[in-house]
Amino acid sequence: MEFLSQMWSLLGLLTILQNVLPTQLLSLLHSLWQSLQDSITPYSYFDVPEFLGSAAVEPNALYRHVQLYLHRSLLLSSPPPPRLTLSLPRSVAAGAGASAAPAPPSVSLSPNHSVADTFSGHRAVWTHHADTLQDSLEERRSFSLRLPKRHAAAVLPAYLAHLAAAADHLERSSRARRLHTNAASPRGAAAWASVPFCHPATFDTLALDPDLKARLLADLTAFAEGREFYRRTGRPWKRGYLLHGPPGSGKSSLIAAMANHLRYDVFDLELTRVTTNADLRALLIQTTNRSLIVIEDIDCSLHLTGDRGLASERLHKRRKLHAAAYDDDSSDSDDDGGGNDADNHRGKVTLSGLLNFTDGLWSCCGEERIIVFTTNHVDGIDPALLRPGRMDVHVRLDACGAHAMRELAERYVGVGDHEMLDAAEDSIRAGAEMTPAEVGEVLLRNRDEPETAVTELAAELKARRNAADDLQWEDSAAELSDGSPTKKGRKGLGWEGKVRILGRLRSLTKSDSSRR
Incomplete structure (x- = not known):
């Protein structure tokens, strides 16, 4: 009881001194006390306010990095800190929609609580501060970092770089796009x-x-x-x-x-x-x-593609008008026309x-x-x-290849190995072309019947292969008849292609004579 009585007396004396002593003297005494504490403690402290400057209007990017980093650390830490703050803004909950998965709540460190972290063998302690301003409902929030004083100068730059990289990765992977x-x-x-x-x-x-x-x-x-x-x-x-x-x-x-x-x-x-x-x-x-x-x-x-040609045409017109000005000063109408054309072009x-x-x-x-x-x-x-x-x-991005075709069949109908897929692959290697969208559509409309899906896909590719062969044969036959390509830019047929075409012509001739 005597100890408590002395404590109450000391507190009363401090209250009286606070009311009697000038504000400047109290600030000086507080600074001296802080300096004494800083010289005795084995730790260094770093404050990270939420806003910068005396007006506190410019956001502090480092505060956001610490918040994101601690969010990730809190979720992964085991056991978690004794007190956490859960929040779910109404806009986030409404934006998820009825059919979408519910948005997870945000986890943050409660005010005036701490969480420990380890970096390069050194223990760092983060404390979240939230102070209410006098005569105001506004809060000033900040984080304070505690590091061992002996290693603070060497550890701090690397630790902040690590923190920023982790926060950047988390923000990139979680932000709504x-x-x-x-x-x-x-x-x-x-x-x-x-x-x-x-x-x-x-x-x-x-x-x-x-x-x-x-x-x-x-x-x-x-x-x-x-x-x-x-x-x-x-x-x-x-x-x-x-x-x-x-x-x-x-x-x-x-x-x-x-x-x-x-x-x-x-x-x-x-x-x-x-x-x-x-x-x-x-x-x-x-x-x-x-x-x-x-x-x-x-x-x-x-x-x-015509912009540079149009610019050249306008330059030629200006030179022509400039040359005509020496012969006749009455070229105003032409000049007006050229200017309007340039103005119209500048508006695009x-x-x-x-x-x-x-x-x-x-x-x-x-x-x-x-x-x-x-x-x-x-x-x-x-x-x-x-x-x-x-x-x-x-x-x-070209037509669907053999690997892509099998990958689509596996994904759409769950068939990765089938004789019809082998036939479809042979058709692709022989020149049949279908885009991934066309292959996907054939598989999509038969997604409940995998056998039908791969059979129809193989049949479609075979039909396109035959159509491509017929087209090539017609072009090559025309080239043999007149000695020139049927399409502009098509290269001449080599001797191997000519042998194939002559062999096909011979087989067609034999089949036609047997029918007679």
Whole structure:
């Protein structure tokens, strides 16, 4: 009782001193006490506030990194800390939808509680602080890190780099992604509209040649992990892909698989809705980092190959008008016509504008971006768009190969080894062509009857093989008759092909004479 009485007396004395002594003197005494504590303790402390500056309006990126890192550590730690905070915002719960799996709650460290971590053999302790401001309901939140004082200077930089990398990976793998498309805003300015991106395609579900799939995965992974490389070489952190092939060959599915692999947003740019080069630049500025910017059917979106010819024509017209000015000063009407033509052209998206979009100074306004062009006819694209630096990787997606056909059959109907699949593979090797979309459709409509599915697929491929053989025979027979190819650009038939055609003609002649 006597001890408690002395404690109460001391507390009362401290209260009286706090009310009597000046504020400046109290602050000085508090600072001296803190300095004494810091000199005695074997630990160093580092504070990470949620906001920066005296106004506390600028978010602290490091606070977000610590929050994400501890979120992952708390879920993996065993046993967990004694007190955690669970939260599920209403917007997240509503966005999950009735048919989707329920969104998991977010886990965070409760205020004024600590959690321990280990890095390079050293123990680090994180404490979450939440202080309510006087005469206000606002909270000031922060994290404090405790490290051994002897090793703090050596451990802290590497530990923060480790923390940032782990937080970046977690944010990339868990953030909700969006599919954007350009649409005119009510004021007429270029803008993006978006919906959640939920495409199920992945590289595991794509029926691609294994070597091509491995090359694409390696290139995408190297790009995503190449921050230091691009910074060291002075190159903008972007990459261009050109996907070309017939309709149904899987170009759109490959784009979705790329986005899902990298966890990027997708910006689907519809060039026919863009009126000027300035609008194109405005749309580029509005795209975010870690995104795929897609222009599908680039050869059909706009007529871009004539821009340089049009510019040459305008230059020739200006020279002609300039020469005529020395002979006759009354050339105002012609000059007005040329100016209107140039103004009309400036009001459209040009090849120059698209080149600046992909490889000019404006293309460097963000980082970690992939620009993807798709086309069914690569010959219809201006070569200036295809050079390295603009389209770095050219991917040809052709008809379904034997490996892809078997992979689709296994995935759709669960049949990986069947005599009909062997027959279908023989037809493919003999020249029969079906796109992955066509193969998938045959298997899809017979997914409940695997035997029927593979039989119908083999029959369809055999029919296409016979059709291709008949077409080749007709072309070759015509070439033998007149000595010239039937199609422009077709090479002459070799002696082996001529022998085959003559043998077939002989067999047809024998069969015709036997009928008589």
